[in-house]
Amino acid sequence: MNRLALALCFLSFTALAQPPQDAGTSAASTTDTPPEATTASEDSDYPTCPEGFSEDSAEPADSSVLGAMQVEVAGQGLTPTGLELRGLQRLTDPQVRKLVGAPPADASRTLTGNEVQALLQRLARTGLFARVEPRVRVSEQGPAVLEVNLEEYPTLTSVEFVGLQELRPDDLWDALFKLPSRFPENNDTQEEVATLRLHKRHGTLRVVSECPTPRPPRPWLARRDDGKFQPGIMLGGLDAALERILQTLREDEGYLLATVTATLSPEGRLVVTVDEGRLESVEVRGVDEPMAARVREALNLEPGSVFLRSDARRALERMESRLPFLQREDNEDLDEKRTTVRIVEEREADGTRRYSTREEAPRKSRRHERVEFEVGWGRLFNDGDDASSEGLTMEGKRLIVHVRPRPPDLDVDLLPVHTQVTGFAPGLKANLRFWDPKDRVHTTLDAAFFIPLRLGGQRLPDDPEGTRRQRRVNLLGGAKVQLPALGLEELGAQAHDFIDTLDRWRLGDFDSYFYSFLINRPDRDYFRRQGFTAFATWRWQRSWLAGVEVRGDTVSSLQSFTPPLSLFRNDHPPFPNAPVNEGRFRSAVLRLEYSGAAERGTRVGSLFRTPETSLFERHEGWKREPALRGFVTMEVGEGPGADGADARFWKLVGDVAMDLPVNWHTGLSLRLRAATGHDLPLQKQEALGGWSALRGFGFKEYRGGDSSVLASAEYRWHGLGVFADLGSVHAASEWSDAKLSLGGSFHFGDDVRFEAAWRLDDKARLTPEARLLFNRTF
Numbered sequence: 001m002n003r004l005a006l007a008l009c010f011l012s013f014t015a016l017a018q019p020p021q022d023a024g025t026s027a028a029s030t031t032d033t034p035p036e037a038t039t040a041s042e043d044s045d046y047p048t049c050p051e052g053f054s055e056d057s058a059e060p061a062d063s064s065v066l067g068a069m070q071v072e073v074a075g076q077g078l079t080p081t082g083l084e085l086r087g088l089q090r091l092t093d094p095q096v097r098k099l100v101g102a103p104p105a106d107a108s109r110t111l112t113g114n115e116v117q118a119l120l121q122r123l124a125r126t127g128l129f130a131r132v133e134p135r136v137r138v139s140e141q142g143p144a145v146l147e148v149n150l151e152e153y154p155t156l157t158s159v160e161f162v163g164l165q166e167l168r169p170d171d172l173w174d175a176l177f178k179l180p181s182r183f184p185e186n187n188d189t190q191e192e193v194a195t196l197r198l199h200k201r202h203g204t205l206r207v208v209s210e211c212p213t214p215r216p217p218r219p220w221l222a223r224r225d226d227g228k229f230q231p232g233i234m235l236g237g238l239d240a241a242l243e244r245i246l247q248t249l250r251e252d253e254g255y256l257l258a259t260v261t262a263t264l265s266p267e268g269r270l271v272v273t274v275d276e277g278r279l280e281s282v283e284v285r286g287v288d289e290p291m292a293a294r295v296r297e298a299l300n301l302e303p304g305s306v307f308l309r310s311d312a313r314r315a316l317e318r319m320e321s322r323l324p325f326l327q328r329e330d331n332e333d334l335d336e337k338r339t340t341v342r343i344v345e346e347r348e349a350d351g352t353r354r355y356s357t358r359e360e361a362p363r364k365s366r367r368h369e370r371v372e373f374e375v376g377w378g379r380l381f382n383d384g385d386d387a388s389s390e391g392l393t394m395e396g397k398r399l400i401v402h403v404r405p406r407p408p409d410l411d412v413d414l415l416p417v418h419t420q421v422t423g424f425a426p427g428l429k430a431n432l433r434f435w436d437p438k439d440r441v442h443t444t445l446d447a448a449f450f451i452p453l454r455l456g457g458q459r460l461p462d463d464p465e466g467t468r469r470q471r472r473v474n475l476l477g478g479a480k481v482q483l484p485a486l487g488l489e490e491l492g493a494q495a496h497d498f499i500d501t502l503d504r505w506r507l508g509d510f511d512s513y514f515y516s517f518l519i520n521r522p523d524r525d526y527f528r529r530q531g532f533t534a535f536a537t538w539r540w541q542r543s544w545l546a547g548v549e550v551r552g553d554t555v556s557s558l559q560s561f562t563p564p565l566s567l568f569r570n571d572h573p574p575f576p577n578a579p580v581n582e583g584r585f586r587s588a589v590l591r592l593e594y595s596g597a598a599e600r601g602t603r604v605g606s607l608f609r610t611p612e613t614s615l616f617e618r619h620e621g622w623k624r625e626p627a628l629r630g631f632v633t634m635e636v637g638e639g640p641g642a643d644g645a646d647a648r649f650w651k652l653v654g655d656v657a658m659d660l661p662v663n664w665h666t667g668l669s670l671r672l673r674a675a676t677g678h679d680l681p682l683q684k685q686e687a688l689g690g691w692s693a694l695r696g697f698g699f700k701e702y703r704g705g706d707s708s709v710l711a712s713a714e715y716r717w718h719g720l721g722v723f724a725d726l727g728s729v730h731a732a733s734e735w736s737d738a739k740l741s742l743g744g745s746f747h748f749g750d751d752v753r754f755e756a757a758w759r760l761d762d763k764a765r766l767t768p769e770a771r772l773l774f775n776r777t778f
Contacts, residue, residue: 080111080136080146083119087150090233091128091220096150099126099214108143116146126214127235128153154238154353156222157231157268164274166306167253172274175248176241177223231268238264242272242343242355249274250341254309257397259357260343266351279307280397286329286404287437295403298322307399312392319403321601325435325442328391329402339394359396405437415450418513420575421470421526421558422452422499423565429607442482446494446607450474458561470558474498476607480535489545489604490537490615496607499558500529502683505612505655505673506693508775515771516575520566523690523699525578527683528556535605537615542600545593545615551637555683556582578700581681583644587637591615595629611635612653618776630656639681651677651684657778665747669714671778676707676730686729688739692777694727696741696757696769705731712778714745721745721753737761743768751776 083102085093093105100122103109111119116134124132131151138144159176161169222232234241242260249258257277264270282301284292299315301307316328344358393400415427427450434443452471460466480492503512503524516522531553538546560574595602595616603617611633632654641647653675661667675686687703688694688710694702707730714723725741743757756768 080116081108081143082145083111084145084147085150086147089152090155091152099216111146120148122214123148123150126216128216128233130237153234153236154264155231155233155268156270159229159270159272161272161274165276167276171253172245172248173224175244178244238262239343239345239355245272246341246343246357255306256309256312256394257307261357262355264353276306278397279303279305279399282399282401284401284403286402287326294323295319295326295401299401301399316391321599324601325406325437325439326403327406329404330390406435408432408434415448416513417450418517419499419522419524419526420516420560420564421577423458423561424455424517425450425452425474427451427474439484444480447477448607456563456565458563458565460559461562466559478607480605487538487540488536489539490535493532493534494607495532497530499526501526502610502612504608504610505777507691508777511773511775514774516566518567520564520569520572520575522575526558527580528558530554533609537604539604543595543598545591545604547591547615549589551587551589553585554583555580555585578682580683581640581642583640585637585639587635589633589635591631591633593631597627597629611651625661627659630654641679641681647679649677649679649681649684651675651680655778665718666716671712673710674708678706680706688727688729691771691773694725694739694741695743695755696759697739702729702736702739705729716747719747721747
């Protein structure tokens with residue numbers, strides 16, 4: 001029975017002395033004195049911590065509750081009265097005792113169980129020892145002695161990195177000798193803790209010195225000072241340091257397939273070999289083989305090349321752009337498939353240690369029902385934290401891409417419509433798209449509505465019937481399909497009864513609505529359209545579109561409401577709305593478009609399509625690389641002319657723009673727009689003046705033309721820019737004098753900017769026209 005009690009005592013000591021999981025972390029650096037230079041006379045008075053100290057508890061344990069540990073042999077009680085440290089190699093016994101606050105070797109005072117526990121914990125947490133194995137040695141007549149066998153972490157005498165190609169050794173030194181968080185940089189800092197206890201109306205305040213985790217002096221440790229390696233003990237162990245290097249390579253530097261091996265000689269020479277990781281193959285899961293081949297082609301990842309996280313991110317974005325009917329897969333099941341890597345150590349008979357990277361299959365975790373609810377702006381407006389890891393797993397040097405068919409997606413946007421002919425008319429625009437996982441037919445349903453509200457007593461003077469007509473609900477709806485095999489990007493039709501404009505090329509929707517509400521200056525003319533549009537658009541290459549539209553509409557004029565519903569200038573006359581030729585119009589539109597920045601997945605078409613604007617969605621990264629874009633449309637139709645009788649008309653519009661970046665957010669933008677036609681109805685006649693159409697001049701100051709030419713140039717230096725506009729209108733069989741305007745801009749981003757423009761003619765003024773704009777139209 002006594003032997004069993006003694007064995008249980010040994011087991012309890014061993015359990016208490018095991019290092020915690022964070023003990024295997026890292027290193028330090030500064031001063032050059034080896035530990036042998038720290039003499040054995042550097043003993044300190046014991047104890048350095050309060051009796052019963054435990055780092056796992058908030059306060060010292062009460063010694064009146066926990067009595068001294070006792071060992072009984074043959075019925076005789078024995079208590080450890082001494083402490084012996086064995087196995088030390090580079091360090092000395094006095095150094096270690098002073099570090100952990102242990103009693104001197106010649107002390108014979110009885111150790112309590114609480115003191116033993118604290119000492120063993122502090123030994124394990126120094127980061128100097130790979131193993132701390134306590135045992136109690138009992139002689140027949142002598143005292144019981146607590147004997148602790150210590151195994152020091154390896155001592156390094158030199159370090160060499162080999163195998164690096166794109167990285168430098170300096171990128172990895174910090175990871176090798178990174179100081180753990182529990183070893184602050186300032187070794188001289190010692191905090192004092194104030195403990196305040198309140199019980200009913202009475203309180204006590206006690207200030208005690210904290211007993212921190214032992215921090216070995218820097219001269220004991222392997223480190224790098226002022227760019228030079230200093231030999232010493234590898235704090236936290238070499239396997240933990242190599243795992244930090246592996247983490248730096250994979251997580252910080254982005255080398256997702258990197259591996260690390262190392263050899264440590266008995267003399268302490270460490271050679272670290274880094275393989276930055278070359279991709280062997282790409283496997284696609286979640287789709288059949290023909291579709292998987294298309295995914296691999298879209299990813300465009302070449303086997304044999306060094307594989308980076310940025311490569312994965314760009315490849316996934318490229319895949320979703322070219323194959324928008326597929327999406328990457330990322331869920332809890334996929335997380336369980338991701339393998340983990342760790343560093344393993346092997347020791348040879350001659351004392352050499354070898355370290356290698358081992359890939360391990362993830363453990364199958366027990367499933368627990370768990371409900372998580374998190375609300376935040378990041379969750380509302382971001383799709384994910386790091387898209388580079390979504391849908392990817394690794395098996396050795398092989399990349400596994402997990403994809404699945406994209407479910408139907410629904411986009412709903414607010415239409416904050418505000419015009420001179422509707423007042424405030426809020427509405428919604430919705431887009432529902434059904435994806436075919438076989439990439440045969442993709443279907444899109446579009447719809448929009450906005451309702452003019454009766455606010456501020458707005459009306460048409462002496463025309464209550466006209467007021468009711470202009471307050472009708474505005475409706476648009478359509479359907480279209482995409483047939484990739486035939487190169488058809490759009491094949492569909494829409495019906496509409498709404499208030500439309502042909503001035504979207506001049507000023508963006510939000511800008512027009514905003515300034516209509518703010519200062520009664522929408523800078524657009526409006527008319528009512530009732531009818532249908534049928535269209536087909538071919539996309540035979542990534543950047544090219546060709547299309548045809550058939551339009552049949554009944555067009556009617558609208559008048560501005562009185563009084564204007566605006567925040568400022570509401571005491572001014574309402575902004576005038578130009579009349580149109582009313583009646584039934586039928587026309588066909590042919591178009592050819594090019595956009596060098598367009599990707600395969602760039603959305604094409606809109607409910608609010610006009611012959612004066614492009615079908616390509618504007619590319620977000622247009623400032624980052626040279627890009628040319630433009631379109632040409634030809635409309636031929638028939639409708640009421642100036643005398644009321646049906647007449648044929650035609651109109652040709654060309655609009656070309658080019659961005660030439662010099663560096664980040666600095667570059668030149670050029671634009672040339674030209675239009676001409678014959679027997680044009682009023683709503684299709686050419687006019688210049690106003691924002692994006694000869695800035696600095698009045699809105700459509702030069703109107704009524706059958707042709708026009710407009711050229712613009714803007715140079716931008718990060719947030720600042722200068723621009724010039726030059727234009728002329730052909731009306732009444734002659735061209736107007738060329739009109740020039742100059743201006744400056746301040747940019748708050750790619751789109752948001754403040755512009756001020758001056759006209760340079762006989763009506764020039766010192767005060768410029770100025771606007772804060774939120775959309776770009778070219």
